[in-house]
């Protein structure tokens with residue numbers, strides 16, 4: 223088996239009702255997560271039309287003047303809702319901020335659950351953002367739930383192990399804009415679109431880099447390009463699942479490199495959905511994942527405690 227290969231799997235195989243197709247999906251996906259921490263998924267549920275609509279809406283928002291966008295930035299929310307401007311987020315351990323700006327949409331609780339989250343921030347100038355981003359949010363939540371069921375099966379857990387833990391979870395849809403740089407010679411030495419980092423959450427469902435640039439680090443240290451087709455999404459394991467599984471599933475370091483000087487003058491858009499559980503989820507390593515050869519690597523923590531720690535490290539929580 224090529225350990226540097228990122229498998230492409232068909233979501234229809236998982237939900238088809240055919241036991242053999244499903245178990246092949248689980249194995250292929252799980253092995254790819256163990257080796258590369260990434261998998262590419264086709265037939266994921268977000269239609270081309272929804273995707274196009276969200277991209278167009280995102281472009282309209284980022285095209286607004288800086289002084290308008292900044293009214294949607296609320297520092298007291300630590301970047302968890304609304305706009306985060308240029309030069310705000312730096313990867314853990316990185317001195318320089320990434321060359322990006324983004325907008326966050328969070329969970330809306332509609333049942334009588336007692337869990338509560340900050341309200342979303344909506345944009346008067348781009349009113350359609352609300353409907354289309356919540357539609358994609360709900361769709362990714364469903365796709366993510368099914369993928370976590372497949373992950374549970376791969377780990378030998380009950381299929382619905384994650385269901386209650388992610389119900390009304392603290393997931394975030396990020397509309398991301400890597401802005402054009404007019405004066406390329408002025409960018410600080412070493413600044414990149416997204417410096418090497420691991421994601422915080424359980425899994426990330428990433429829609430579309432509108433341009434190339436995403437790379438993931440293999441077990442032998444090489445940078446492997448992640449190149450989904452137009453209609454495919456990229457899934458990667460975040461630090462929370464790496465903790466729970468004691469690194470059986472890899473939270474792989476990834477980055478978005480700068481394109482050629484010429485292409486730096488054009489934008490890159492992408493939309494990661496960071497799937498989080500509820501804050502109280504216990505991330506203590508699963509017993510079955512701790513062995514003599516693979517001793518327990520993490521101290522016990524809840525998802526909420528871990529998120530707070532990481533937001534501080536990212537410079538988003540003061």
Ligand SMILES: O=C(O)CCC(=O)C(=O)O
Pocket residue numbers: 396398416421428431436476478491492493494
């Ligand atoms: O834009 C991309 O392709 C990746 C973004 C990413 O890794 C992140 O926002 O965590």
Ligand SMILES: [Fe+2]
Pocket residue numbers: 419420421476
């Ligand atoms: Fe990431």
